[in-house]
Amino acid sequence: MSHPEVHGVVILARNGDRSECYQDPITYQPSSTESTPLGEVQSHLLGSYLRSLYFSSDSSSHIRDISNELVNLQEVHVRVKVGGEGSSVFDSATAVLQGLFPPNEKNRITLANETTIMSPLGGYQYVPVETVEPNNDRSLESWTDCPAFQEHVKKVQSSSKFREAEQNAAPFFKDIKDYVFGRPTTMANALFDYLSSQLVHNKTFAHRLPPTFIEQARGWADFRENMVFSDEHMSGIGNIASRTALNSMLSALQRIAFNGDPLQFMLIESTYQPFISLFHQTEMIKGHPELQAIPDFGSALAIELRRSPPDSREFLRFKFRNGTEEDFRTVHVFGHHEDIALTEFIYRLENSVINSNSHWARTCGVSTGPELADAGNKFFDAIMGMGMIFVLMLFAWLGSFVIKRYRRSNYVRLQGEEARLESISYGTRGEKAMTENKL
Structure with missing residues (x-):
């Protein structure tokens, strides 16, 4: 059944090109990265593409009334995810928004003195973002600091399927040693990120790397990450990346479906991990096995909320765009070959979604979530701070009292008329009263 009206969209976007990112093979703690001009262009292209699709009145997918x-x-x-990789994801989100909402000369105001002021840079549009840091919100980086996930990674690496792949990949990792300058050449340390970064940004390296090496590295990295960020069970720990991200997605879809809520467009800027898990958790891979891979920089998954009047029910259509060189193509979830009802989608997923930090802590086997520890530390710090202030005030009062006593005991008593000092006080009606203060 066709549902022509788009009433809202949720976008999951991957960051653009950035510097090399090393991840620990067990904990998946990432190194800090920096965005590149190429990555910013990729993200800007994604933003412009989304604008032409959802914000242009000429588009058949134009969001109604936005x-x-x-x-x-x-x-x-x-x-925006602002976890261990540093600022690159945030920079990508900024570039996407610049493409989505480019400078507009109508972004101006008229002041009381009738002066017209335009926003800088030809009407630049400033869009606030909600930064999601793993220290206080685990929804966009749930796989780090998670003991249960680390055990899952160890099981993956000790599985017969992974061991067989290691044997098959051994010749490649032996041949690649001369090109990685001492880095571990094993399946556990997939080298694709390093090779890809060098191939794009290092001209000498690009000229030396033999043909097919980057394709082989990509294939083994896809194999590894697809095993790590997936699970046989929808609510399994391998799907934790999407199980936490889905909380924001489902909440946004429900808000969009509610006519009294103005929300119509949500952008979630993240890294590649939630994509792989979501493709598995929603069973997209059954109809689209090519999705069992790391999405390219600048990729995006769109979840469109659609209606078909007079039917007031909401349906969802999923579209995926791998990288920035292709258009969206429709993908299907849970074995459907058409749009799926919003109610069914929520029903299928709701028991597997991790919807709070405390839920994440229980799932990971953490006694207290980091957010609780942080909150406790902040409370303790606040109490200690107030205590220190009280102590300082007490010492200051005692000090002033001692100084006054000392001054009185050592005051030089003046003789004659100078011994008669005059002080001024004010009565209840403001009359000035003169009193004598005799020493």
Whole structure:
């Protein structure tokens, strides 16, 4: 059944190109990265593409009744992962928003003195973002600091399937040693990220790397990450990346479906891990096995909330775009070959979604979530801070009292008329009263 009207969209976007990112093979703690001009261009292209699709009145996928010239901040919500990889994801989100909402000369105001002021840079549109840090919100980086996930990774690496792949990959990892400068050449340390980064940014390296090496590295990295970020069971620990991200997605879809809520567009800027888990958790891979891989930089998954009047029910259509060189193509979830009802989608997933930090802590086998520990530390710090202030005030009062006593005991008593000092006080009606203060 066709549902022509798009009433809202949730976008899961991957960051653009950045510097090499090393991840620990067990804990998956990542190194810090920096975005590159190439990555910013990729993300900007994604933003421009999304604008042409959902904010242009000429598009068949135009979001119904959304503001298409100046951004309406009540209609748009942006969440950005700012975890271990540093600022590269945040920079990518900024570039996407610059493409989505480019400078517009209508972004101006008229002051009381009738002076017209335009926003800088030709009407630049400033869109606030919600940064999601793993120290206080695990929804966009749930796989780090998670003991249960680390055990899952160890089981993957000790499985017969993984061991067989290691044997098959051994010749390649032997041949690649001369090109990775001492880095461990094993399946546990997939080298694709390093090779890819060098191939793009290091001209000398690009000229030396033999043909097919990057394709082989990509294939083994896809194999590894697909095993690590998936699970046989929908609510398994291998799907933790999407199980936490889905909380934001489902909440946004429910808000969009509610006519009294102005939200119509949500952007979630993240890294590659939630994509792989989501493809497995929603069974997209059954109809689209090519999705069992790391998505390219600048990739995006769109979840469109659609209706078909007079039917008031909401349906979802899923579209995926791998990288920035292709258009969205429709993908299907849970064995459907058409749009799926929002109610069915929520029903199938709701028991597997991790919806709070405490739920994440229980799932990972952590006695207290980091957010609780942080909150406790902040409370303790606050109490200690107030205590220190009280102690300082007490010492200051005692000090002033001692100084006054000392001054009185050592005061030089003046003789004659100078011994008669005059002090001024004010009565209840403001009359000035003169009193004598005799020493």
